[in-house]
Amino acid sequence: MINREIEGEIALLRTEFPIVTILGLRQSGKTTLSKKVFPDYEYISLEDLDHREFAQNDPRSFLSRYNGEVIFDEIQRVPSRRSTSTSSNIG
Structure with missing residues (x-):
């Protein structure tokens, strides 16, 4: 496996942000x-149909x-869900 310089930076970002x-x-x-x-993190692949x-x-x-x-x-395999609510004008 190739050691990457970015490994330490990613670990540091995790201490500053809840999501990386x-x-x-x-x-x-x-x-x-x-x-x-x-x-030690749990790994979930959304290529797995049940998870997706x-x-x-x-x-x-x-x-x-x-x-x-x-x-x-x-x-990216889970498309974003958009609100389907509609609004109406009462005048």
Whole structure:
């Protein structure tokens, strides 16, 4: 495994922020890096259909299931949910 200079920076960011996002090209080592920097974190891949459907259908319950530190991998597979509420003008 290649040692990366960024490992220490990511660990430091985690002490300052509740969420750290790692972005990069496909197959560039983001998952490996995450698991190396945070070896004690639970790992959840949203490539897993059961996890993905749960996250899509009931995001609050999905997130409440994980109280500790978690790595959510492939989170882009869960599209953002938009509000479907409508407003009307009464005049």
